[in-house]
Amino acid sequence: MPQVSVKNKLVESAEDVFRRRGFNGASVQDITKAAGVPKGSFYNHFESKQALAAEIVHRYARGADFSMLDGDEPALERLRKHFLAQAERTRGTGVEFGCLLGTFASDSATAGDQVLTAVRQILDTWTDAVARTIEAGQAAGEITSARPAGTLAAFLIDSFEGATLRAKTAGDQSAVAEQLDIALAALRA
Amino acid sequence: MPQVSVKNKLVESAEDVFRRRGFNGASVQDITKAAGVPKGSFYNHFESKQALAAEIVHRYARGADFSMLDGDEPALERLRKHFLAQAERTRGTGVEFGCLLGTFASDSATAGDQVLTAVRQILDTWTDAVARTIEAGQAAGEITSARPAGTLAAFLIDSFEGATLRAKTAGDQSAVAEQLDIALAALRA
Numbered sequence: 001m002p003q004v005s006v007k008n009k010l011v012e013s014a015e016d017v018f019r020r021r022g023f024n025g026a027s028v029q030d031i032t033k034a035a036g037v038p039k040g041s042f043y044n045h046f047e048s049k050q051a052l053a054a055e056i057v058h059r060y061a062r063g064a065d066f067s068m069l070d071g072d073e074p075a076l077e078r079l080r081k082h083f084l085a086q087a088e089r090t091r092g093t094g095v096e097f098g099c100l101l102g103t104f105a106s107d108s109a110t111a112g113d114q115v116l117t118a119v120r121q122i123l124d125t126w127t128d129a130v131a132r133t134i135e136a137g138q139a140a141g142e143i144t145s146a147r148p149a150g151t152l153a154a155f156l157i158d159s160f161e162g163a164t165l166r167a168k169t170a171g172d173q174s175a176v177a178e179q180l181d182i183a184l185a186a187l188r189a
Numbered sequence: 190m191p192q193v194s195v196k197n198k199l200v201e202s203a204e205d206v207f208r209r210r211g212f213n214g215a216s217v218q219d220i221t222k223a224a225g226v227p228k229g230s231f232y233n234h235f236e237s238k239q240a241l242a243a244e245i246v247h248r249y250a251r252g253a254d255f256s257m258l259d260g261d262e263p264a265l266e267r268l269r270k271h272f273l274a275q276a277e278r279t280r281g282t283g284v285e286f287g288c289l290l291g292t293f294a295s296d297s298a299t300a301g302d303q304v305l306t307a308v309r310q311i312l313d314t315w316t317d318a319v320a321r322t323i324e325a326g327q328a329a330g331e332i333t334s335a336r337p338a339g340t341l342a343a344f345l346i347d348s349f350e351g352a353t354l355r356a357k358t359a360g361d362q363s364a365v366a367e368q369l370d371i372a373l374a375a376l377r378a
Binding site: 020021022023024025096097098102103105106107108109110116119120123147151152154155157158159160161162163165166168169170175178179182183185186 | 209210211212213214285286287291292294295296297298299305308309312336340341343344346347348349350351352354355357358359364367368371372374375
């Protein structure tokens with residue numbers, strides 16, 4: 001099934017091309033070249049760069065490790081380990097290229113509705129997952145109940161994405177863990 | 190002096206084009222078209238799109254209102270007003286296009302050294318200005334001295350930029366003020 005193989009090659013290569021160049025900076029030719037497939041083959045598999053980018057957003061999210069949000073440890077410790085694992089993932093793919101979700105979020109004004117919808121869905125899914133751990137911490141009296149769990153989850157994620165964005169410009173992620181500690185301390189009951 | 194006029198038109202138009210399309214999504218032709226000048230005139234005034242973009246980053250920073258960071262009010266209130274003014278500025282130019290500094294930060298991996306240097310300089314300048322107000326709050330016993338003012342300043346700015354990025358994807362800025370309140374509360378002594 002050579003068609004499946006070409007499609008897989010495109011998907012495998014596109015994530016890195018989009019991460020390095022952003023949605024607007026990555027051309028279909030950049031992606032087919034990185035995949036080692038003929039440029040003309042692209043549209044046999046994807047109707048547009050947007051369609052592929054939306055698939056890449058979902059693929060990126062499936063690769064995130066949410067397992068640390070569950071478990072018996074205190075909620076703040078689970079949250080800390082979850083975000084540190086995300087930071088580790090970004091380090092593995094190049095701090096200077098940042099978080100792919102953040103990059104697509106920044107490009108969302110021009111990337112079109114398919115990409116924007118995918119980014120919103122993944123941000124919502126992530127926020128909901130973090131909020132469930134926060135709810136557990138609220139029930140245990142560990143985390144403040146002064147604000148809804150979803151609001152605190154968005155705060156944690158946004159602080160983390162902002163710190164990751166600064167790390168991208170600095171090419172240095174060393175401040176992210178301390179920023180995370182400040183954000184987590186803000187949640188304490 | 191028609192040359193000055195063309196250059197001014199390019200600068201005036203480029204900020205909005207970059208904000209809407211990002212560095213990679215904005216072509217020289219997009220910028221000359223928005224400015225209403227011949228495409229060929231661009232390189233009489235700027236050696237590259239990068240050079241113009243770096244100038245736009247500095248121009249954007251000069252347009253920021255730092256006055257609220259000074260004054261007699263409590264430091265946390267000055268900080269709150271400063272960031273709310275930034276949010277208001279972003280609202281005026283379109284929430285869905287986000288903060289121009291954040292957009293260039295996201296594009297920094299591909300925008301080249303001139304843009305990256307400009308983004309770093311402006312982020313540092315902003316962080317230093319916020320840190321000075323935090324230092325005043327620390328001296329007054331209003332803000333925690335458990336961490337350096339510069340670290341807390343970076344935390345505030347990054348949280349704010351992260352919330353602004355989410356607002357960009359949502360096309361809705363209404364959560365930014367509450368996120369700011371959570372971040373500011375984290376600074377309390």
